[in-house]
Amino acid sequence: MSEPVLQVRRLNVGFASRGRVTPAVRDLSFSVKAGETLAIVGESGSGKSLTAFALLGLVPPPGVVSGEAIALEGRNLIGLPEKRLREVRGARIAMIFQEPMTALNPVLTIGEQIMEVILEHERVSPRAAKARALELLAQVRIPDAERRFHDYPHRLSGGMRQRVVIAMALACAPAVLVADEPTTALDVTIQAQILDLIDTLKREHGTAVVLITHDLGVVAEHADRVLVLYAGRKVEERAARDLFAAPLHPYTRGLIAARPRLGGRGAVRARLTEIPGTVPGLAAMPDGCAFAPRCPVAEAACTLALPPLVPAGTGSVACLRVGDIHAAEPERLSVVHA
Amino acid sequence: MLQNQNAFQSSTREPVLAVEDLVVRFATARGAVHAVDGVSLALAAGETLGLVGESGCGKSTLGRAILRLIEPSQGHIRLDGTDVTHHSRSALRATRRKVQMVFQDPFASLDPRWTVGELIAEPLHIHGIGTRAARKAKVADILAKVGLPPEAARRYPHQFSGGQRQRIGIARALVLDPEVVVLDEPVSALDVSVQAQILNLLVDLQETLGVAFLFISHDLSVVEYVSDRVAVMYLGRMVEIADRETLFAAPAHPYTRALLDAVPQIGGDGAPRRPPLAGDLPSPYAPPPGCRFHTRCPTAQARCGSDIPVLRTLTGGHQVACHFPLATVPETA
Amino acid sequence: MSLITLAAPTPHAAPRSGFLWRLLRRPSGVVGLLLLAAIIAVAASAPLLYPDDPLDMVAQPFLWPGQDAAYPLGTDMMGRDIASGIFHGARVSLLIGAVAASVSLLIGTATGALAGYYGGRTDAALMRVTELFQTIPPFLFALAIVAILQPSIPTITLAIGITAWPSLARLVRAEVLKLRNGELVQASIALGAGDLRIIVLHILPNTLAPIIVSASILVASAILTESSLAFLGLGDPNVVSWGGMVGAGREVLRTDWYIATLPGLAIVVAVLALNLLGDGLNDALDPKGERRA
Numbered sequence: 022m023s024e025p026v027l028q029v030r031r032l033n034v035g036f037a038s039r040g041r042v043t044p045a046v047r048d049l050s051f052s053v054k055a056g057e058t059l060a061i062v063g064e065s066g067s068g069k070s071l072t073a074f075a076l077l078g079l080v081p082p083p084g085v086v087s088g089e090a091i092a093l094e095g096r097n098l099i100g101l102p103e104k105r106l107r108e109v110r111g112a113r114i115a116m117i118f119q120e121p122m123t124a125l126n127p128v129l130t131i132g133e134q135i136m137e138v139i140l141e142h143e144r145v146s147p148r149a150a151k152a153r154a155l156e157l158l159a160q161v162r163i164p165d166a167e168r169r170f171h172d173y174p175h176r177l178s179g180g181m182r183q184r185v186v187i188a189m190a191l192a193c194a195p196a197v198l199v200a201d202e203p204t205t206a207l208d209v210t211i212q213a214q215i216l217d218l219i220d221t222l223k224r225e226h227g228t229a230v231v232l233i234t235h236d237l238g239v240v241a242e243h244a245d246r247v248l249v250l251y252a253g254r255k256v257e258e259r260a261a262r263d264l265f266a267a268p269l270h271p272y273t274r275g276l277i278a279a280r281p282r283l284g285g286r287g288a289v290r291a292r293l294t295e296i297p298g299t300v301p302g303l304a305a306m307p308d309g310c311a312f313a314p315r316c317p318v319a320e321a322a323c324t325l326a327l328p329p330l331v332p333a334g335t336g337s338v339a340c341l342r343v344g345d346i347h348a349a350e351p352e353r354l355s356v357v358h359a
Numbered sequence: 360m361l362q363n364q365n366a367f368q369s370s371t372r373e374p375v376l377a378v379e380d381l382v383v384r385f386a387t388a389r390g391a392v393h394a395v396d397g398v399s400l401a402l403a404a405g406e407t408l409g410l411v412g413e414s415g416c417g418k419s420t421l422g423r424a425i426l427r428l429i430e431p432s433q434g435h436i437r438l439d440g441t442d443v444t445h446h447s448r449s450a451l452r453a454t455r456r457k458v459q460m461v462f463q464d465p466f467a468s469l470d471p472r473w474t475v476g477e478l479i480a481e482p483l484h485i486h487g488i489g490t491r492a493a494r495k496a497k498v499a500d501i502l503a504k505v506g507l508p509p510e511a512a513r514r515y516p517h518q519f520s521g522g523q524r525q526r527i528g529i530a531r532a533l534v535l536d537p538e539v540v541v542l543d544e545p546v547s548a549l550d551v552s553v554q555a556q557i558l559n560l561l562v563d564l565q566e567t568l569g570v571a572f573l574f575i576s577h578d579l580s581v582v583e584y585v586s587d588r589v590a591v592m593y594l595g596r597m598v599e600i601a602d603r604e605t606l607f608a609a610p611a612h613p614y615t616r617a618l619l620d621a622v623p624q625i626g627g628d629g630a631p632r633r634p635p636l637a638g639d640l641p642s643p644y645a646p647p648p649g650c651r652f653h654t655r656c657p658t659a660q661a662r663c664g665s666d667i668p669v670l671r672t673l674t675g676g677h678q679v680a681c682h683f684p685l686a687t688v689p690e691t692a
Numbered sequence: 693m694s695l696i697t698l699a700a701p702t703p704h705a706a707p708r709s710g711f712l713w714r715l716l717r718r719p720s721g722v723v724g725l726l727l728l729a730a731i732i733a734v735a736a737s738a739p740l741l742y743p744d745d746p747l748d749m750v751a752q753p754f755l756w757p758g759q760d761a762a763y764p765l766g767t768d769m770m771g772r773d774i775a776s777g778i779f780h781g782a783r784v785s786l787l788i789g790a791v792a793a794s795v796s797l798l799i800g801t802a803t804g805a806l807a808g809y810y811g812g813r814t815d816a817a818l819m820r821v822t823e824l825f826q827t828i829p830p831f832l833f834a835l836a837i838v839a840i841l842q843p844s845i846p847t848i849t850l851a852i853g854i855t856a857w858p859s860l861a862r863l864v865r866a867e868v869l870k871l872r873n874g875e876l877v878q879a880s881i882a883l884g885a886g887d888l889r890i891i892v893l894h895i896l897p898n899t900l901a902p903i904i905v906s907a908s909i910l911v912a913s914a915i916l917t918e919s920s921l922a923f924l925g926l927g928d929p930n931v932v933s934w935g936g937m938v939g940a941g942r943e944v945l946r947t948d949w950y951i952a953t954l955p956g957l958a959i960v961v962a963v964l965a966l967n968l969l970g971d972g973l974n975d976a977l978d979p980k981g982e983r984r985a
Binding site: 471 | 875885894897
């Protein structure tokens with residue numbers, strides 16, 4: 022169980038135009054073990070969704086994927102021909118999307134769509150596939166599965182659709198499930214149901230989950246490890262508990278402080294900590310640390326060279342000032358959350 | 360009407376905006392939908408009332424009906440005591456100065472062909488306010504207030520980031536010095552780091568300008584941060600209104616409780632949460648009889664399925680529409 | 693209040709300023725524009741180069757192109773100068789094309805904008821009328837009008853103009869409908885803007901791109917319709933027109949094919965120019981292209 026099922030090494034994703042490639046994800050490495058949830062957190066433009074698509078070989082042109090490896094159970098997916106990729110996709114690595122409707126075919130019943138995934142990857146009879154599909158619908162807690170089997174996607178609510186997409190993703194018991202903002206389009210009470218469902222299925226099947234999200238609350242409650250992306254680069258990766266107890270990178274700290282916390286406001290309203298400015302555009306990436314222009318503790322050296330990822334506790338962080346921050350405000354790190 | 364009196368009592372000051380028993384009905388191919396079904400609320404000068412609820416609860420429809428962007432089917436909207444529900448379009452134009460709106464999508468609500476200066480001056484033009492020079496000065500003034508440099512006036516919306524565009528949208532809403540601004544999910548489309556900028560800005564602006572906000576959002580943390588009082592809607596009906604501290608510390612309606620429990624949080628100790636609400640939102644075309652929440656309510660009893668609970672006052676402006684409200688002893692968190 | 697730096701400025705200051713540049717970067721735009729400029733030059737120079745009536749007999753009939761240097765494109769069976777006819781014909785084609793397209797544009801845009809903006813009964817009534825016009829083939833409709841009213845430049849122009857607008861009306865209606873329910877218009881209403889202000893200042897400018905593209909196509913089809921009418925002998929008998937020249941040359945097509953072919957070529961070039969221009973405009977006005985540029 023300790024061997025990672027997915028290992029990404031030095032992944033690069035960029036956009037090609039007029040003979041030049043503008044990098045969007047740079048030098049990204051991470052790994053996920055069976056039964057583990059790795060959350061990839063970032064804001065728009067961080068490259069988190071692009072990373073998700075790259076894992077499944079789904080980056081559309083003009084996107085270009087390169088790098089050392091996307092090793093899924095020991096097999097490198099980078100450079101694999103489309104035909105071989107298709108054998109892997111849906112069988113060993115599957116994906117669920119932000120908007121479930123985009124992943125469903127409106128003219129097929131949900132039962133047919135789940136059966137299709139099974140028949141595509143396994144030599145089983147349609148009868149067996151149907152039995153499996155019904156079982157999957159029950160597994161994702163769709164009530165009255167027998168009847169729902171014959172429903173078309175538009176007849177279902179957003180939450181039910183996402184359950185169907187999850188059933189399709191899990192149809193062939195993949196080793197890795199990539200969930201790209203799976204609950205962003207859903208209401209908060211439905212979000213809780215779906216995230217709990219993913220957790221339960223992960224525990225039951227030992228699936229490795231890559232959870233792409235912008236919501237740190239979701240991460241705190243559902244992830245084992247957290248990878249923070251900023252402008253296409255990993256700035257911090259730690260065990261979730263450690264990261265929220267003592268975030269190291271100034272960006273991670275900014276993200277946590279910028280978010281109003283439920284039940285966190287007393288009678289007097291403390292100002293939210295702002296991160297000034299906005300994420301730099303792909304075409305205008307600053308030299309050195311991409312966060313330096315917005316960073317409260319940046320110094321001249323930060324704008325000169327890229328900060329290397331250095332080991333820190335249960336993970337790593339890429340910040341030149343991280344040692345100084347530690348020394349200057351040890352108390353702050355310990356009281357981020359009581 | 361009992362409900363209305365309660366709405367007034369809940370605010371100590373004279374309300375600038377009062378909504379009484381408002382109904383918005385849509386005729387659709389699948390039948391009539393009561394998107395807003397008998398909702399009352401009052402907004403005092405300079406306060407922020409947060410309006411929360413999940414999709415389909417009618418919060419956005421209510422916001423738009425207050426601006427008469429959607430025509431209400433029944434009920435009343437009063438501005439400074441004047442009933443504007445049936446004002447003609449020309450009479451409405453004058454009252455529109457007093458109530459403005461900030462939209463969710465700062466990309467969609469700004470005309471891409473106009474400069475920011477023109478966009479912000481447009482409301483002044485429409486209402487024939489000021490000379491050319493005075494309007495220019497006003498635009499510069501409001502730009503500074505929302506934290507944009509003066510040269511922003513000569514640029515076009517597409518040259519700004521999402522957060523900056525929302526500043527432009529806010530400037531446009533505030534340039535007429537309105538008494539009430541309806542903000543419909545104003546930070547939902549923004550990144551977390553930018554959200555904080557806009558929330559701080561809104562709080563600052565309210566302090567300096569004394570404008571009242573109706574802050575519509577699905578995000579409870581954001582609503583808690585900005586609001587003085589909070590109203591919760593479910594399937595077209597108001598289920599609970601209370602001041603911020605009461606609502607977040609001791610909600611009386613089981614739905615409010617469930618909403619709060621469902622928000623994923625940083626700093627949880629890993630202890631298991633209360634299990635999430637089961638089931639889906641019922642279809643607005645066929646809402647459940649009685650209490651609309653009874654199909655998902657963990658504490659529902661027999662009469663919840665037949666009797667419609669009326670909004671009633673518990674203590675000090677805390678109103679709830681539930682036959683069996685939760686104990687209102689503040690929990691120690 | 694936080695200090696905000698402006699987003700990285702895009703190379704062009706205004707969305708419109710780079711428009712001509714974007715049009716000229718597309719081959720279809722350049723070729724279309726050049727051809728159209730050439731046709732306009734031909735039309736403009738006609739009274740200078742050929743001051744006499746192009747319907748006059750000036751030389752012996754059936755002079756082939758190149759046979760007599762004074763008549764580079766030859767003469768037709770009545771001894772009329774074909775070059776002079778093509779030059780003067782360009783004036784007629786462009787005039788009728790532009791005016792008829794303007795008439796269509798006016799009717800189509802107004803109908804579509806009102807129907808899309810007001811919706812409900814207004815929409816139902818206006819669309820019913822539009823459908824009525826659409827059920828009759830526009831060419832036959834124009835033919836009937838000209839036949840009844842007697843062919844002359846004003847009647848031909850009017851006939852083409854009032855038969856070509858329905859498709860534009862539908863296009864404008866769809867665009868307006870999209871904007872009408874969007875936040876742009878809602879925001880304007882919330883500010884207290886009146887209907888006219890919203891339609892003229894916010895809606896129409898934002899539907900301009902498809903309208904301009906259709907305009908170039910409308911001019912092209914108007915030229916084609918006029919030529920067809922003239923070919924059938926329903927042109928204005930007092931002016932020379934490309935379609936009329938083709939019609940006249942039809943009888944001697946087997947022997948002296950140049951008489952029908954040369955004005956036919958002029959029609960092809962004009963229609964091609966306008967279609968290419970429409971294509972180029974379509975790309976250049978695409979807001980997505982704008983962002984990419």
